[in-house]
Amino acid sequence: MSECTVANEFLCKHSMFGGLQDDELLLIKSYLQEHTYPQNTVILQQGQSNNSVHFIVEGEVAIVRQAETSKKQSRIITTLHKGDSFGEMELIDIQSCAASVISLTETHIITLSNKDLYQISLQNLKTYTMLILNLARDISRRLRSADEMLALSKNRSTLGPASSSL
Numbered sequence: 001m002s003e004c005t006v007a008n009e010f011l012c013k014h015s016m017f018g019g020l021q022d023d024e025l026l027l028i029k030s031y032l033q034e035h036t037y038p039q040n041t042v043i044l045q046q047g048q049s050n051n052s053v054h055f056i057v058e059g060e061v062a063i064v065r066q067a068e069t070s071k072k073q074s075r076i077i078t079t080l081h082k083g084d085s086f087g088e089m090e091l092i093d094i095q096s097c098a099a100s101v102i103s104l105t106e107t108h109i110i111t112l113s114n115k116d117l118y119q120i121s122l123q124n125l126k127t128y129t130m131l132i133l134n135l136a137r138d139i140s141r142r143l144r145s146a147d148e149m150l151a152l153s154k155n156r157s158t159l160g161p162a163s164s165s166l
Contacts, residue, residue, distance in 0.1 A: 014055060016134045024127040031116035037103040044101040050090040052111040056082050059107025065099040088139055
């Protein structure tokens, strides 16, 4: 494997690599794979397998979800930019992609696979543990954000004033 050319500064700014030292980042960089996708390229397809987390180094992608009841209906869930990541859920639940990811501009990403994470766990358990904890925190933040969006949805029933007995 060739060493990733992405600077440690990029990795240091991403939440998944928070709390890691330079030697740990060097270990991780040895596993990172770089990819560049032209505009309007499907990077991940909803329903297909994915075994990697993807980090956007440059560019912008749309996360698009098709309705399960109608393949003709789809909705852009969110747009991700430089510094964001996607594919984390599949690393944890080992299921197919919950949504498609489409490049809106030419997009440069780096990836870290399940297999790579396993190799890191064998070489440095502390680094692996920190990566997984950071990954869990990222997923938790996204879940809280989704909860907030659902709570603010106009089509939701309300219970009235908040009750301390709940």
